[in-house]
Amino acid sequence: MQDIQFKRHRRLRRTDSMRALVRETHLRTDDLIYPIFVVEGEGHKNPVASMPGVHQVSLDYLTEEMNELVHLNIRSVIVFGVPNEKDEIGSKAFHEEGIVQRAVRQIKEEHPALTVIADTCLCQYTDHGHCGVVRDGEIENDESLEYITKTAVTQAEAGADIIAPSNMMDGFVAAIRQGLDEAGFSNIPVMSYAVKYASSFYGPFRDAAHSSPQFGDRRAYQMDPANRLEAIREAESDVNEGADFLIVKPALAYLDIMREVKDRFNLPLVAYNVSGEYSMIKAAAQNGWVNEQEIVLEKLTAMKRAGADLIITYFAKDAAKWLNQ
Template sequence: MSDLQFKRHRRLRRTDSMRALVRETHLRKDDLIYPIFVVEGEQVKNEVASMPGVHQVSLDYLTEEMNELVNLGIRSVIVFGVPSEKDEVGSQAYHQEGIVQRAIRQIKEENPSLTVIADTCLCQYTDHGHCGIVRDGDIDNDESLNYLTQTAVTQAEAGADIIAPSNMMDGFVAAIRKGLDEAGFSNIPVMSYAVKYASAFYGPFRDAAHSSPQFGDRRAYQMDPSNRLEAIREAQSDVDEGADFLIVKPALAYLDVMREVKDRYNLPLVAYNVSGEYSMIKAAAQNGWVNEQEIVMEKLTSMKRAGADLIITYFAKDAANYLDQ
């Protein structure tokens, strides 16, 4: 064998400590953003049937939930609201006493060190379940921007640290940025759902947020999963309009898109590890088909390797515990 010439790559893989020494990609607790679903009422803590371990909680259980996150070392949350009343314009989304606005105030009063991100959309609040205002059976893009801007402003007034618009209306970053600036919130960043596909991975989230559309689907405003160049056009528009973060959603099936967005833009990139990705692993683990800890950490690390700086994930609590181990 002495006359063979080849590289000995295995030298750097021999031991745990050697592998740790040369590891290129690292997952930290500071990278994790935990989604929380807040509902009206009292003493409500409902596990979402399609998302084991994820709960809808009322405000009286919110303190317990946030304290758990703080104790785990998770420093950021994104808040989704499930209102008790819905109407055609989603008025509870931008009401001063809407469920998200009240939740934000409570979190910031009790845990001011937490970074609170407000999801800014209308789908949970409209009786038709779409992300904008419906006129003559179609989504009126420009009218929707007015309601979305009002929502963002009331969320900022409640104390949100970051506004995260997820509606995929054209011009939503420009409209919300202008509205925030005019309301005196020029210091509040916008975490744009810049690249959001019309994905089949969202089903469990719609169970949790009660946000399924009552007619049609969202393919006319969310992106076609087949398209890559369209993602770059969407991201470029949001950069031009003043976005401070860019989200790619979903994450796992779109790591190629995530890498390309990261290579092109120097803004912080956020992977949204969505509900379907979460539920598949939970179901497989409950059946004993996979090692949950190993597969979760491998998956989250793949998102970091693809360029994500931050990860919105329902696995945040689990991952924090794994990192401690």
């Protein structure tokens, strides 16, 4: 053994304190963004069957939800609306008294220090479930941009701190940026769903948001999961159009894409830890197959290691409790 030369890497792994001392990647409550589903009416705290622990809440329950987030030191929330009326153009998305607009106003009145992000899309509001206007079975890109921009402006008027468009129409960042600027909201940033794949991991979300398409699918505007270079083109377009944040969605199966986007573009990167990723772990944990706390924190840390600055996750409350311990 005296003649063998090798590195003793284990020296830095001997104790908890030593491992903490040299840890390269850190997960904090400040990194977490909690998604909330807000519904019309009163007295609603509806459990989402496919997402254990997640609820649709009406405005009278929203205060309770936000108080819990503040107590857990979670500073950011993204708001999704579930309207009680839908039509072909999704007009409730851009109505001044739409459910997201009312929720944003309430949150900012009660907790002005919270960062409130408004999801900006039409799919929950259209009777066909697509993210844009449908004419003769086709998604009309440019007409859709008009309504998406109106939505962004009314959300900013309601007090949203960040606009997060998730529709994947071509030019959506440019249209929203122009619309916000012309309406006097040049200080409101755009958190673009720049890289959004046509993924099978979205199923439980569509239960929660009542947003499943009534015909076809979204592969004509969301990205092919097989493509890497296309992700770079999409992100580059959004950077050039004025995006302030870039989202990669989903996160877990696309860590390679996240790393490449982060390496190429000098903007805050957001990982969306989507509903299917959440529900699989919840189901496995309920069956006793995995240690939920350990696997969730490992997964979220992997997203940070891959380049994410922020993480949208339904695990935000659970993770914050574990981190605060």
